Amino acid sequence: MEETKELATIYSSYDYKSFKVLTYNRKKNEHLVDALKGSIETHGFLMPILVTQINADGEYFIVDGQHRFWAAEAIGEAVKYAVIDIEEDKLPVLVSSINTIGKKWGPQDYQKMYVLLKKPGHLILDDFMKANAISLNETLLLFSIRGGANAGKMRGFRDGTLSILDEETEKAQAKWANAWAVVNSSPAWEGFKDDKTFRMAAILLTGMSGYVQDRMIGQLETKAARVVKCATCMDYQNLFIQVYNISLQAANRLMLTTRAV
Numbered sequence: 001m002e003e004t005k006e007l008a009t010i011y012s013s014y015d016y017k018s019f020k021v022l023t024y025n026r027k028k029n030e031h032l033v034d035a036l037k038g039s040i041e042t043h044g045f046l047m048p049i050l051v052t053q054i055n056a057d058g059e060y061f062i063v064d065g066q067h068r069f070w071a072a073e074a075i076g077e078a079v080k081y082a083v084i085d086i087e088e089d090k091l092p093v094l095v096s097s098i099n100t101i102g103k104k105w106g107p108q109d110y111q112k113m114y115v116l117l118k119k120p121g122h123l124i125l126d127d128f129m130k131a132n133a134i135s136l137n138e139t140l141l142l143f144s145i146r147g148g149a150n151a152g153k154m155r156g157f158r159d160g161t162l163s164i165l166d167e168e169t170e171k172a173q174a175k176w177a178n179a180w181a182v183v184n185s186s187p188a189w190e191g192f193k194d195d196k197t198f199r200m201a202a203i204l205l206t207g208m209s210g211y212v213q214d215r216m217i218g219q220l221e222t223k224a225a226r227v228v229k230c231a232t233c234m235d236y237q238n239l240f241i242q243v244y245n246i247s248l249q250a251a252n253r254l255m256l257t258t259r260a261v
Contacts (some may be wrong), residue, residue, distance in 0.1 A: 008082040010048050016073045022059050024113035036071035045072055048080040054088045063095055093159050107136055112140055114160045121162030132176055141203050142172040178206040178213050186224035201236035208254050219243050
């Protein structure tokens with residue numbers, strides 16, 4: 001059994017200007033800062049933040065603990081910190097990993113970080129979102145970036161190695177064109193056609209195996225009133241499928257999947 005080794009020294013500093021917050025980390029949560037201020041005032045600064053130096057200016061970039069740093073700065077408390085060595089190109093993955101485990105990073109957090117770092121795959125997603133005025137979740141669905149059979153794409157999205165081919169972008173654009181045509185099929189839907197759950201249902205519908213766009217558009221010309229405002233994406237998708245399947249032989253009918261969106 002190896003002897004106990006000292007891996008890091010805990011330092012203390014009032015030099016707040018020497019600490020830098022990474023631009024691609026999460027946004028400041030004022031409620032969390034206030035809660036941490038109260039904790040630090042009562043119990044002291046017990047949990048050191050993790051920092052690293054990635055340039056020769058002597059600045060410390062916060063890897064974990066930015067909210068504890070902001071709380072300490074706000075009340076004039078010394079910041080306790082430990083310095084770790086990490087290569088700059090590996091820093092985003094470490095930051096996202098720490099936050100995923102402790103604070104449940106979501107798709108928006110990864111997308112923001114990797115766009116700021118100019119990762120090619122994420123820049124393609126960003127351009128697609130802006131060009132079509134749609135959400136990140138809609139975009140991920142159109143590019144089939146999720147779990148299951150496409151888990152590799154989701155891993156790339158999370159670790160910054162996402163690669164998107166031109167034909168994948170073209171396919172996603174075609175999917176969105178079909179979904180957009182469905183969404184805009186009826187003036188009766190004006191009150192909810194911009195709901196994200198409604199548009200997500202249209203995307204899922206048009207991507208189903210055996211789906212025929214012309215048939216759906218034709219059905220909606222006379223049966224759009226059967227699709228009413230719903231609370232969930234699955235409810236909307238179920239109504240779409242019911243309309244699609246009217247007067248259709250069993251072998252050609254669409255079946256609602258149970259996959260969560």
